[in-house]
Amino acid sequence: MIDRIHTSAVDPEMDEVAVAGHVHEIRDLGGLVFVIVRDREGLVQVVFKQEREPELFEAVESAGSEDVVRVVGEPVASDQAPGGVEIAPTDYEVLDTADSPLPLEISKDVTVDLSTRLDNRALDLRKPETLAVFSLRSTLMTAMESWFDEEGFVDIKTPLISKGGAEGGAELFPILYYDRDAFLSQSPQLYKQILMAAGYEAVYETGTAFRAEDFATSRHVSEIAMFDVELAYIDDHHDVMDVQEESLRHALRVAADTASRELELLDVDLTVPEADFPRITFDEALSILETEFGHFPEDPTDLDTEGEKLLGEHFAEQGHPAFFVVGYPDEKFYYMQDVDGDEIASRKFDLIYEGQELSSGGQREHDVDRMVAAMEAEGVEQANFEFYIEALSYGTPPHGGYGLGIDRLVQQAAGLDNIKEAIMFPRDPTRLEP
Template sequence: MQNRTHTADAEPGDSVTVAGWVHEVRDLGGIAFLILRDKSGKIQVKLEKDEMDEELVETGLDVSRESVVSVTGEVKEEPRAPTDVEIVPESIDVLAEADTQLPLDPSGKVDAELSTRLDNRTLDLRKDEVKAIFEIRGEILRSVRDAFRDLGASEINTPKIVATGTEGGTELFPITYFGKEAFMNQSPQLFKQLMVGSGLERVFEVGPIFRAEEHNTPRHLNEATSIDFESAFFDHTEAMDACEHVVKAAYEGVAENCQEELEALGLEDEFEVPDGEFPRLTYEEAIERINATGELDEQLVWGDDLPTEGERALGDDVGQHYFITDWPSEIKPFYIKDHDDDDQLSTGFDMMHPRMELVSGGQREHRYDRLVDGFEQQGLDPDAFEYYTKMFKYGMPPHAGWGLGGERLVMTMLGLDNIREAVLFPRDRQRLSP
């Protein structure tokens, strides 16, 4: 509709055509109001029964909620209207009639279970607070891309169908690829490492990853969005600096450009951009602080992974984003480089929100012989990864990077209860449609 005006742009004295969804119809006797909603907001359409064409009034009164309509008329000032203006219609055209029985209430007056909302995601996103989540998600992705470009990184796209898993193991979705077994990629890790050995040197990617995890929790997905970074001639400390820069940029972008969306979510007074440097705790310090909280039934010892309840206890203790560094080599992937002066200690790090882990990263092993040794130590066949390992024979620079969970960033930033609220069409153990 070339001449369409968004409701937020309708000014007194304008002759406009607005189009959108019927939010509600209020019949007050001699006068009625049709509330029309589009992406930019809502506007009141005034129906005066005794002064307007009877067919026009009937069309406005009889149309069902969530039907798509086009209204042409004059905009008039009306201080009693929700937006201080209203339209006196010359015509109302019903473009698509909606069923009177809706599977959920887009006005939000009647709550729906999350499963019902996800089954009817198109209707669900007609609610201001749900739409706000995805407007904010889009701003986060725009902001992180800008932050990566500030760092001089080039955007890349890597394969999602691969011959071998990034880290091996059971978390792989097998597929049939022209009669051969292939897998959905767990991570762009190996490909982005190959790119730092190319002329690009510093790269980033925002794309899907696939993990066949059996978890069915409010913070796990089987298809997720990974925000990845890798840079030649970086060590793990510089990679952490870049991670902090990108996460802060995401918050800053939302604070600057999403005030209306934050208001829709009731977060306008409590949303804060992280201030100052993120604390950096060693793994040893982390388990000591977790043990000191007394929240675990058994004390953690060196080499233990951090349980969920331990992460929560430490997050409550730290109270802000923070890093855990210097993890034991044995519990980090084969491609993570050990410290030069202690092969039991890796350069791996995690970046944490008080609620959960957001980032995993570290400096990578760039020396061919040690990289192959790492494969063998973790029970992986180096020959299956020959496309990757052989490039380390041809001059691979020292490099470091990380991967950030996009949905987890949205979830923790907005205080969402379930990660599925941050995904348009989630994929988990039970959900393959829509």
């Protein structure tokens, strides 16, 4: 490994340091050249003086933006330098040079459209603000996974190739699997439920799902990062919501406490929901939209994007950045619905955070006879789900779960306009590279 420390660790109390990174900025003032070196953790200023180090000064005069360099020198306190410290160099080495001109500006705050940024993603990912998005993402997911590990959930991995989809329809990506037709996974849900029948009791998965939707929105992509959870021996859907609420609050709190540099770069005041998340019925949600905003979703069985945003405003005014909507009508066969004694149509819920749906979940139907009847009512081809029906036929405990969109969580937490900004290399109907 090349001998170096990160820029964030440079301390004026040290006798000598070595740093390496990209040349972020160069300022040539005649006999004085300031070079800002950037690595993953920040920036450090290196000051080359012609009178003090003539050979190094001559070498640095040919430096270009985004060259990769290594600098050795004495750290010196400086109020004018990033982080309050600069380096007086004793050695300077160019590890690689960058082509010029750059197709995308890294150091200057220049507005560039998202398409251009994604076309030049390798450079865009170098920007400190972009790097902050993915550092924040890592913090959120590490905290989330840690919570589930500590609670005794089993980390699982389910197939990305399947015979059918949990939801079916035109949203499936067909592939050729040897000599048979198959599909990319829409969701690991059916496999999570099989594991509940198998006695695993509580599982989670950080994985990928695919949706073949033809869209042009700021909140959809074709390849989705998902955090999926399933737990057994529940009383009802509220047990599932409890798990989601506690785990999300924990992840957001950890990020707020430990990712201050990233949040500052993104100019975000991360909202951590401290109070219990409100839980309203679907009918109550429609009533709020009608009475307070005069808004009527086009589909009377679901909330639209505008409805979620308006409900987010409603609850934000009451100090609640996150809330649940429970009891959607006309749900899929795998949700418990039309249960005697329930005042809601189904035990399916959505979690909305900062005005956008982050997850869907609920209590599943574990009685195979009722599930098959629901399949027949929906016109579902049972032949595609024989493995699933059979697995649940040999005794399945009451269970439920949810799938949380990681990309949407990062989008909301980082205050991004478009979900593609939350994904290193996003895929949509028109983008298959880089």
